[in-house]
Amino acid sequence: MPLSEDVQVLETSKGLVGALQGAAGGPSQFRPAHARGRLYTGTFTPTPTASSLSRAPHFTSPSTRLTLRFSSSTGIPTIPDTEPTANPRGLALRFHLPNLPNGHRHHTDIILHSTPSFPTRTGAEFLELLKLLGGGDKGSIDAFLGAHPETQRFLQTPKPSPESFVTERYFGVNAYYLVDSEGKRTAIRYRVVPASGEVRHLSSEDLEKKDRDYLFAELPRRLEAQGPVELVLQAQVAAVGDVVDDATVVWPEEREIVELGRVRIEKAVEEEESLKEQKRVIFDPIPRVEGVEPSADPLLEVRANVYLISGRQRRQAE
Template sequence: MPLPEDKQIVETAGKLVKTLQGAFGTPPEYRPAHARGRLLKGVFTPTPEAASLSKAPHFNNASTPIVVRFSSSTGIPNIPDTDANANPRGMAVRFVLSDDGHKHTDIIAHSTKYFPMRTGEGFLSLLQAIGNGTVGAFLGENPSAAAFVQDPKPSPVSFATEKYFGVNAFKFISSEGKETFVRYRIVPEEFSVLSDAELASKSDSYLFDELPERLSKGPATLKLLAQIAEEGDVTDDATKLWPEERKQVELGTIKLEEVEEQGQSKKEEQHIIFDPVPRVEGVESSADPLLEMRAAVYLTSGRERRALEKKD
């Protein structure tokens, strides 16, 4: 996973990492935006419809091992699960495509349809507005940021009962060469969130405590869907949503089987770097400028974490 060749992207990514770390006081061994998380392991099983849309191996093999990370927002490693700022929640899925684990492709999603700004530079401006106390004016001038902030974000009963939305559009390529633009969605068997009163009765670690308890009773499953773009739908701007009536195709089942032990999970979390760019045959990036920027942010932060890992 290389850094982009565009020096401006790399420079802005570095500023984003430092600004986020400064905003939350995030130690460098943690992610600057979704610091609190937990790794799980499981299996992805595709549908025949997935193979008809994309020739990617994980959509054509009988099954594929996966690593999943559930997370809470902010760069605060110990943010309480009950804190409103911990929403939206995150879900990253790594499809492991080789025995040694070096070949893989990832999906990164969060529990709101919205993303505040179209570019990394715009997101940096939002963070700066928050820092200097002018965020109210910024939201008034940037409707996409206001939509993100104002979207209701109730806390889930479980990470496994939440809905997750991919931010960016991707281009699927079938074995016949047909191209289809999609956005990912991940939906639970039963969507379930808490009322304010219910949340008030929960512990600061209720979500992370609930995961091993849930999986001790058997695997948890979620469905991976693709929302299909139609002609005229914007594919290069994460702030432009497609109409809800667009067709959604079930791509397969995400089966979560075990939660990593706390110590091992922390070590692997420090090491793993999820990649918003698919880098696999059959799935290509759209022209969305956020993709390379997000990849650069994740890699910049990830290299910092790995450098500390080597010192340890």
Template sequence: MPLSTSEQVNATAEALLGGFQAAFGKHPGYRPAHSKGTLVTGTFTPTTEAAKLSKAQHFNSPTSITVRFSNSTGIPVIPDTDPNASPRGLGLRFNLGGRQHTDIITHSTPFFPVKTGEDFLGFLGALGANAAYKGESPTPLETFLGAHPETLAFIQAPKPTAESFVGLSYFGVNAFKLIAADGTVTTVRYQIHPTVGTKELSAEELGTKSPNFLFEELPERLAPGPVELKLVVQIAEEGDPTNDATVHWPESRGVVELGTLKLEAIEPEPKNAEDQKYIIYDPIPRVDGVEPSDDPLLDVRASLYLISGRERRAAPELQINL
């Protein structure tokens, strides 16, 4: 009997978890991707334009937020100076009261390597096969990239590292629907942009930095007072694809500022480590006023995060040494 859609999604998510663990090793208690991170608390204040676009609670009143900055890969101790630590991640949680929340997940490049969970499995498989391949060209990875130019574009895309996590722009590659009070639907992609000027580092400059320089810099940055980031949306027009995260919408599309993220403090240890282990950021909004699009990655990502999150929560107590 063929699998149902939900069963297929969960099977793909399980396979992806195995693929990430095969690529980066098993690290109980840590995320399979973007393992190395830290939590910052603060407040989101929406603009009047946000309230026009969505009836969601967090777009109509100030809301407590929990932000997680992270490095790429599933290696919990990857140096901040390692090129594979980019793109950086920013997970944004709006705390709506009680156990209610809604999340936005972004990373520091507008590119994404694949359009489906099955393609991601193929990519991870090619990476794994490439490591053991001793033959002539084309390698397994070259063969995969030849058939998937969108993945090659992601690999070749710039992935800058700035002097600070708060000096980068972050992009949500999936599309969502904002639902206004009168029922008007606006299809968007999220972006988060800095308000402070920081220098983009060259490879040579990165080589002079501490392995944990971004995690060391962030508390110093926040010590004098809060730092702000701007949450905006790019608005789709008719014909813009909403089911393919690898396709960019034209730069000419309208951009609307939704509000300000005021980052106030690093969450102290041991609560920081405990909450990172516990929090499962959810790609599906699950809040009145915001709905998922038809992007097939959303359900797969949500299932993967839930499965890996449950595994993470069941792991022994973490020992984090940044």
């Protein structure tokens, strides 16, 4: 994927990478956000509903090979699982599609977090917020929050720690369009939920009793003991009039939810190999595949450039 040709987007993205790295004190061989993570392999099996909404290959093929990454927030690669700022947790799905005619590998990604919104509408506003937080001027921070109630709302939203990575609910904060074989576009936001439908979090008292690595240790043990674990990929469907270009706006819960398919987590990538591969893999919030289109959300291009800039840094550091 190429860097943006928009100078402002590119400068904002570079600024965000620098600000996030500065806040975490993290070296460039790790992600500036969600630095701590582990890779898993699995399979995605779509529903008939998915193929009726989108002609994308991962929604129309019988199954598609997956790489998954569960992660914790911040750019600190050693952040304890018990640290409150490790929330929200992240989940990235990479769908490995058939190779292109020139032999290049082909894939598309879905990136989700355990909160249903983003703190700011634009990358420039997020960069401004990070700089204010880094400066520590309470008056300036309060002024920003007063002018941006959506940011205040995000900061005040509870972010409890999950019992397991697979008992959490994950949200795609950006909207996309699923495009069917006739060209009909349906505005959606992705969700991933436990197959049981049961989301389980820890109380503050129970969290205090947990080991610092409880989350990252639990899932590999679960897979070894119980075998594959299933999650459900869903789409929340926008209604007429819903805002589709602002990740700070949460759609009402009464909006239709449809099941797009099953995410089967089969195996944890060996820890050493996972650490090595994470330095190379660059997830992309822009689909770049026929059958799924990005919305006009201004965060999408900035996020794609932040991931690409920091990904190139990781590869160079390697």
